[in-house]
Amino acid sequence: MASLRIFFLFALSLPAWGADQEAETSRFLSGVFGQPPAMATLWLTGELRPDVRAILDHDYPAARVRYWHVGRRTVWVLDEIGKEMPITVGIVIGNGTIERVQVLVYRESRGWEVKSPAFTAQYAGARLESGQKLDRQIDGISGATLSVRALNRLARLALLFDRHITKGDQP
Amino acid sequence: MKSHHPLFHPLAACLLTSLLISPVQAESETGERLQALERRLNQLENENRALKLQASQTEQKIEATGAQIDRMAGSQGGTAKAASTIGGYGELHLNRLKNQKPGGTDKDEIDFHRFVLFVGHEFNQHVRLFSELEVEHALVKDSSSNGSTVAVEQAYLDFILNEQFSLKAGLMVVPVGILSETHEPHTFYGVERNPVETNIIPTTWREGGVALNARMAHGFSADFALTSGLATTSGNNYRVRDGRTHTANARASDAAYTARLKWSGVPGVELAATVNRQSDITQSIDPAAGAATLYETHAVVNRGAFGLRALYAAWHLNGNGPKAIGADRQNGWYVEPSWKFNDQWGVFARHNRWDNAAGDAANSRFDQTDVGVNYWPHPDVVVKLDFQNQKVPVGQNEFDGFNLGLGYQF
Numbered sequence: 001m002a003s004l005r006i007f008f009l010f011a012l013s014l015p016a017w018g019a020d021q022e023a024e025t026s027r028f029l030s031g032v033f034g035q036p037p038a039m040a041t042l043w044l045t046g047e048l049r050p051d052v053r054a055i056l057d058h059d060y061p062a063a064r065v066r067y068w069h070v071g072r073r074t075v076w077v078l079d080e081i082g083k084e085m086p087i088t089v090g091i092v093i094g095n096g097t098i099e100r101v102q103v104l105v106y107r108e109s110r111g112w113e114v115k116s117p118a119f120t121a122q123y124a125g126a127r128l129e130s131g132q133k134l135d136r137q138i139d140g141i142s143g144a145t146l147s148v149r150a151l152n153r154l155a156r157l158a159l160l161f162d163r164h165i166t167k168g169d170q171p
Numbered sequence: 172m173k174s175h176h177p178l179f180h181p182l183a184a185c186l187l188t189s190l191l192i193s194p195v196q197a198e199s200e201t202g203e204r205l206q207a208l209e210r211r212l213n214q215l216e217n218e219n220r221a222l223k224l225q226a227s228q229t230e231q232k233i234e235a236t237g238a239q240i241d242r243m244a245g246s247q248g249g250t251a252k253a254a255s256t257i258g259g260y261g262e263l264h265l266n267r268l269k270n271q272k273p274g275g276t277d278k279d280e281i282d283f284h285r286f287v288l289f290v291g292h293e294f295n296q297h298v299r300l301f302s303e304l305e306v307e308h309a310l311v312k313d314s315s316s317n318g319s320t321v322a323v324e325q326a327y328l329d330f331i332l333n334e335q336f337s338l339k340a341g342l343m344v345v346p347v348g349i350l351s352e353t354h355e356p357h358t359f360y361g362v363e364r365n366p367v368e369t370n371i372i373p374t375t376w377r378e379g380g381v382a383l384n385a386r387m388a389h390g391f392s393a394d395f396a397l398t399s400g401l402a403t404t405s406g407n408n409y410r411v412r413d414g415r416t417h418t419a420n421a422r423a424s425d426a427a428y429t430a431r432l433k434w435s436g437v438p439g440v441e442l443a444a445t446v447n448r449q450s451d452i453t454q455s456i457d458p459a460a461g462a463a464t465l466y467e468t469h470a471v472v473n474r475g476a477f478g479l480r481a482l483y484a485a486w487h488l489n490g491n492g493p494k495a496i497g498a499d500r501q502n503g504w505y506v507e508p509s510w511k512f513n514d515q516w517g518v519f520a521r522h523n524r525w526d527n528a529a530g531d532a533a534n535s536r537f538d539q540t541d542v543g544v545n546y547w548p549h550p551d552v553v554v555k556l557d558f559q560n561q562k563v564p565v566g567q568n569e570f571d572g573f574n575l576g577l578g579y580q581f
Binding site: 020021041043057062063064081083084085105107109110112113116118119122137138139140141142143145146149 | 234237240256258289291293296299301327329337339349352353355358384386390392435436437438439441471473474475549550580
């Protein structure tokens with residue numbers, strides 16, 4: 001058991017740099033755009049509110065959401081509670097299709113597997129179909145059912161917001 | 172020489188004069204008009220500038236109002252960061268089970284089996300609290316005989332050390348099995364939790380201590396826990412389930428160590444193995460018993476509509492006391508295939524086998540087969556129906572019949 005104790009001490013000696021949401025968001029945006037555009041704000045008013053509620057089963061816990069928009073590409077940073085804590089997720093949409101999903105801050109005690117690229121890669125290419133559902137099945141993770149569902153809701157929400165923002169751009 | 176008409180000269184002069192004067196007048200009027208337009212333009216520019224300033228100020232006021240609303244809603248700038256959260260789950264069970272044991276009592280009861288409230292708090296980005304307070308069997312009285320309890324099921328601090336490591340400290344569920352950590356009713360099939368994890372692991376099993384979670388590449392993760400231990404006795408035939416202390420004024424003379432390795436590198440697949448070592452499974456009270464080790468492994472597969480859960484768990488108890496009654500070996504397994512037709516309907520079948528006295532030749536093995544259906548009217552709400560059939564050792568209660576359940580989580 002001495003090795004176990006040494007392992008605990010090793011872990012405790014590591015610097016406590018938990019995920020910094022703003023820093024993670026900034027890194028994510030740089031990875032997507034290189035030079036990120038100015039942040040824009042979408043107010044959740046009017047026709048959007050019932051659609052948001054239909055997806056989340058509750059109102060979004062903010063009056064507006066921030067996003068970044070270049071051409072027909074939008075990037076969203078959204079939050080949703082999994083079991084107990086909010087999960088912050090970055091979602092890139094291009095031409096109405098999800099390009100990338102990345103968990104920026106995971107605050108739940110279990111279910112960290114949703115951060116894995118093997119899991120989030122399932123969202124690439126997903127679109128919104130009738131009933132504002134994803135056009136594909138996302139295989140879940142045992143022990144992270146609630147976190148997976150939270151990510152599914154956010155993916156649908158980002159596609160909805162993208163459609164709202166880019167509808168004027170449609171040919 | 173021909174003379175001109177007398178009017179010719181004045182008329183010509185007037186014409187000439189008007190021709191000379193008109194451009195001058197027109198130029199003057201245009202200039203005035205231009206000046207007026209310029210004045211008007213300046214005025215409009217000033218008004219426009221004032222309106223822009225006003226719009227900017229209004230926008231700032233709206234942003235400030237939005238930010239304040241977000242703060243009041245527990246979020247900031249569209250990035251919610253709730254400091255405290257509340258949630259919970261509950262399940263109501265109806266058991267209509269006929270006891271096949273001659274003279275045995277049937278189990279016909281309705282029970283609000285569990286009512287649980289979660290309270291979580293994020294102190295900062297590095298430290299979070301998770302807790303669950305549970306009322307079992309709905310009613311707790313001074314002299315309750317129905318097994319009712321009010322219990323702290325979990326209450327631990329989660330320290331995020333970095334992206335790879337986190338450390339839990341407090342009262343927590345031991346990282347073993349499938350149901351122990353994820354046991355909300357809408358996440359599993361069957362009204363009652365499966366008897367193998369209940370009687371062998373024993374789910375839900377909580378201890379006080381510390382646990383390190385390590386997240387590695389390629390879907391691997393590991394858990395190492397140093398916790399309080401079980402305290403079973405000869406009086407209950409060394410059954411591990413009866414050794415749970417719930418960390419309530421519990422003896423802490425002999426610690427327990429847990430190590431789990433888990434792989435979930437492919438979505439929908441989890442493979443895990445756990446070893447738990449008890450320094451002394453009676454907390455040094457019974458000299459005829461001693462150390463004990465649990466070995467557990469399981470697989471979970473969810474691919475599209477198909478689901479499969481399979482688990483094996485085995486205890487090895489040291490000492491002549493457990494050995495004398497065959498309790499030195501306690502083990503069990505189950506296999507549970509399922510099929511989810513859509514988001515609302517799913518069916519399952521499960522075969523369970525367990526034995527809390529497998530160390531001798533006496534027949535002490537239980538078998539139970541379950542088949543049933545789950546209906547989710549909402550992803551967080553479930554209605555369950557299952558039928559069970561048991562085969563038990565001679566002289567034991569043998570319950571066959573059906574169970575109906577209602578569960579929720581929020």
